[in-house]
Amino acid sequence: MQEKLTTAEKRVPLTRVPAGKKVKVTELPMGGGSRGRLAGMGIVPGVEIKLILAHPLKGPIVVELDGNTVAIGHNLARRIMVDEQ
Amino acid sequence: MKIVLVGQHNSGKSMVFSRLTGIDTIVSNYSGTSVEITQGMMKVNGLSFELLDTPGIYSLAWADGPSDLTRRAIMDLRDDDLIINVVDAGNLVRNLALTLELLELNLPMIVLLNQVDVAQSHHLVIDHQKLSEYLGVPVIPFSAQTGEGVADLHAVISKGSRLQPGSSPRRFLITSDMAACPCSPNCSGCPMGETASCSEQPVLDYYQQARCLAKQVILRSDNRPRGLQVLQDFLDKTRMGSLALLLLGLLGFYLLLSFIGWSEEVIVSLFAPIQDLIARIISTIVPSGFWHTVLSKGISEGIVVPFSLVMPAMLMVSFLISIIEDIGLLPRYAVLLDRVGNLFGVSGQAVIPLSLGFGCRTPAVVATRILGSEGQRFIVIALLSIVIPCAGTIGMLSSTIVAFDAYVPVIILSMLAVFLLLGWVLKKLYGENEDRIYELPPLRMPQAANVAKKIRLRFQGFFTEVLPLLLVLSVAVRIIIESGVLNRLHNLGSLTYTLFGLPPEAVIGVLLTIIQRYLAPLVILNLSLDPRQATIAITMIALSVPCLPVVVMTIREMGVKAVVKIVGVGFAVSLSIGFILNLVLPAIGG
Ligand SMILES: Nc1nc2c(ncn2[C@@H]2O[C@H](COP(=O)(O)OP(=O)(O)O)[C@@H](O)[C@H]2O)c(=O)[nH]1
Numbered sequence: 001m002q003e004k005l006t007t008a009e010k011r012v013p014l015t016r017v018p019a020g021k022k023v024k025v026t027e028l029p030m031g032g033g034s035r036g037r038l039a040g041m042g043i044v045p046g047v048e049i050k051l052i053l054a055h056p057l058k059g060p061i062v063v064e065l066d067g068n069t070v071a072i073g074h075n076l077a078r079r080i081m082v083d084e085q
Numbered sequence: 086m087k088i089v090l091v092g093q094h095n096s097g098k099s100m101v102f103s104r105l106t107g108i109d110t111i112v113s114n115y116s117g118t119s120v121e122i123t124q125g126m127m128k129v130n131g132l133s134f135e136l137l138d139t140p141g142i143y144s145l146a147w148a149d150g151p152s153d154l155t156r157r158a159i160m161d162l163r164d165d166d167l168i169i170n171v172v173d174a175g176n177l178v179r180n181l182a183l184t185l186e187l188l189e190l191n192l193p194m195i196v197l198l199n200q201v202d203v204a205q206s207h208h209l210v211i212d213h214q215k216l217s218e219y220l221g222v223p224v225i226p227f228s229a230q231t232g233e234g235v236a237d238l239h240a241v242i243s244k245g246s247r248l249q250p251g252s253s254p255r256r257f258l259i260t261s262d263m264a265a266c267p268c269s270p271n272c273s274g275c276p277m278g279e280t281a282s283c284s285e286q287p288v289l290d291y292y293q294q295a296r297c298l299a300k301q302v303i304l305r306s307d308n309r310p311r312g313l314q315v316l317q318d319f320l321d322k323t324r325m326g327s328l329a330l331l332l333l334g335l336l337g338f339y340l341l342l343s344f345i346g347w348s349e350e351v352i353v354s355l356f357a358p359i360q361d362l363i364a365r366i367i368s369t370i371v372p373s374g375f376w377h378t379v380l381s382k383g384i385s386e387g388i389v390v391p392f393s394l395v396m397p398a399m400l401m402v403s404f405l406i407s408i409i410e411d412i413g414l415l416p417r418y419a420v421l422l423d424r425v426g427n428l429f430g431v432s433g434q435a436v437i438p439l440s441l442g443f444g445c446r447t448p449a450v451v452a453t454r455i456l457g458s459e460g461q462r463f464i465v466i467a468l469l470s471i472v473i474p475c476a477g478t479i480g481m482l483s484s485t486i487v488a489f490d491a492y493v494p495v496i497i498l499s500m501l502a503v504f505l506l507l508g509w510v511l512k513k514l515y516g517e518n519e520d521r522i523y524e525l526p527p528l529r530m531p532q533a534a535n536v537a538k539k540i541r542l543r544f545q546g547f548f549t550e551v552l553p554l555l556l557v558l559s560v561a562v563r564i565i566i567e568s569g570v571l572n573r574l575h576n577l578g579s580l581t582y583t584l585f586g587l588p589p590e591a592v593i594g595v596l597l598t599i600i601q602r603y604l605a606p607l608v609i610l611n612l613s614l615d616p617r618q619a620t621i622a623i624t625m626i627a628l629s630v631p632c633l634p635v636v637v638m639t640i641r642e643m644g645v646k647a648v649v650k651i652v653g654v655g656f657a658v659s660l661s662i663g664f665i666l667n668l669v670l671p672a673i674g675g
């Protein structure tokens with residue numbers, strides 16, 4: 001799927017974001033309970049999160065928002081799209 | 086009038102409940118501690134109110150599993166009931182997002198700004214009066230730990246008026262003050278992603294409002310990491326932190342096992358005079374003969390065995406688990422073990438019930454509710470029931486191992502192999518690659534009082550269950566042994582020897598595990614087995630069917646069918662491991 005993005009932004013899966021970077025969530029996987037659980041923690045399209053650490057060997061991705069730390073399984077993080085600014 | 090405690094996960098609802106009712110509840114530092122609604126009575130100026138502690142909830146719109154119980158409890162409320170919204174002062178944004186949502190219900194509500202003791206130590210100052218003006222409901226600074234705010238809460242409840250949020254100008258106030266915020270409250274200006282669905286719009290709104298609100302009511306905060314925060318950053322944010330967690334876990338196991346070995350000797354020697362005394366008393370009452378032997382041996386063993394073999398393990402495991410829980414390490418282990426969990430088709434979260442199982446498997450079965458799906462729960466309960474040794478089992482097993490000089494590596498390797506193999510098979514049957522989300526709570530200093538309370542709760546079973554059961558069964562086992570029934574089994578010997586390399590009496594011991602795994606060694610300890618036979622028997626006992634309390638609990642949680650399957654698999658595992666070990670273990674001295 002090709003989309004026009006502003007030159008400064010790049011849309012990538014959460015698993016491709018380097019540690020320490022702040023990104024904006026743009027797409028969450030459809031369906032399944034995880035979308036609701038993410039939403040319950042405030043992780044919805046439009047929100048900014050900071051990537052803290054990606055555990056090796058396809059481990060969870062640790063992110064931070066509003067001072068809370070959440071680790072997201074690799075399989076789910078792969079399907080969360082974010083904009084790098 | 087009914088009062089319901091509602092709040093985000095880990096905001097302190099259960100601790101507030103204990104503070105207000107005096108009822109002991111399990112309070113731990115991770116999401117998902119409370120999986121059921123607990124009911125209690127709260128006294129305010131001589132009046133009694135029914136108070137409910139509920140599982141944590143993120144949002145009414147997204148309530149699944151235990152949270153759904155909370156949502157339903159809220160929906161059942163009538164206009165004269167009261168919501169006490171427990172808010173973690175140290176995590177305002179997320180907590181206020183729920184508060185704003187709850188206000189929409191237009192039910193009487195009080196906000197408890199909980200954990201202000203922690204906030205104070207972090208130099209966080211919140212203007213609770215301003216917050217109260219915005220929300221249109223009373224906001225009471227509170228600490229479930231110190232008791233601060235209890236009197237204020239009582240005063241507000243007994244006044245009873247002005248709790249309905251409806252009349253408040255809060256929405257207007259928030260909106261008008263939000264000029265500085267990036268989004269307007271209805272989020273018309275928000276650069277939403279194109280897949281955002283309508284149901285998420287309100288969530289985003291609540292969060293945006295909560296962020297604005299938090300900014301305005303936090304008068305002073307000090308973000309410099311300090312003390313535990315430094316440790317937390319190290320554990321959560323660096324790779325070395327993961328390594329440190331792993332080493333710490335191994336150290337914990339080592340400590341546990343060496344403590345059990347060391348304490349047994351001490352306790353046995355302490356109990357020697359008591360045993361003598363019991364034997365002497367019995368010989369004065371009962372003349373020598375069959376009953377004399379049965380009672381003097383049965384009763385003294387029935388008392389010494391629980392104290393020396395079961396008690397130290399139960400105490401130490403309760404202690405270690407409570408500490409690990411209260412510091413907030415369990416979810417961190419869940420993240421660490423996420424990749425191992427994937428092998429079994431379960432979330433790393435499974436580490437919570439599995440590690441609780443090392444204490445006692447019965448509550449661990451209930452704890453599986455924090456897992457996402459029935460399939461995962463079945464896998465974890467099966468692994469718990471069949472493989473994980475509870476504290477009592479660990480104590481009994483280690484003592485029989487020492488008594489017979491059994492091969493420890495063989496037993497441990499067999500247990501690991503069965504754990505992996507069974508997990509893998511169960512994954513093929515029931516596993517699912519469901520998405521994993523782990524919340525990492527702030528690290529906390531464990532509080533001596535809370536740890537002591539949990540050790541007491543977990544250890545109660547020793548006096549109500551372990552001690553009486555072992556005493557009765559110890560006498561029963563003595564009767565069997567002394568009556569010579571076992572000798573009559575000898576013609577079964579050829580069968581049990583070919584299958585497992587064991588005498589029939591030992592197989593009876595193994596079969597006893599149906600009642601309670603840690604009873605079986607009572608029989609075994611009275612037999613003369615060589616190290617090889619003991620190794621086989623102990624492994625068969627270690628890997629077998631769930632004990633009665635676990636069976637009952639599993640029926641409650643998962644239904645009869647699940648239990649039948651688990652017991653069947655347990656028997657199959659136990660018998661096959663005995664059979665296999667008999668084939669592969671080299672004969673003794675050869
Ligand atoms: N210092 C402090 N800790 C608290 C307070 N309330 C709760 N906690 C801690 O917060 C954690 C979660 O408490 P719990 O009652 O289980 O939360 P629940 O999930 O909302 O029921 C536990 O580690 C508690 O010890 C408080 O007022 N002060």
Ligand SMILES: [Mg+2]
Nearest residue numbers: 098099118119
């Ligand atoms: Mg609770």
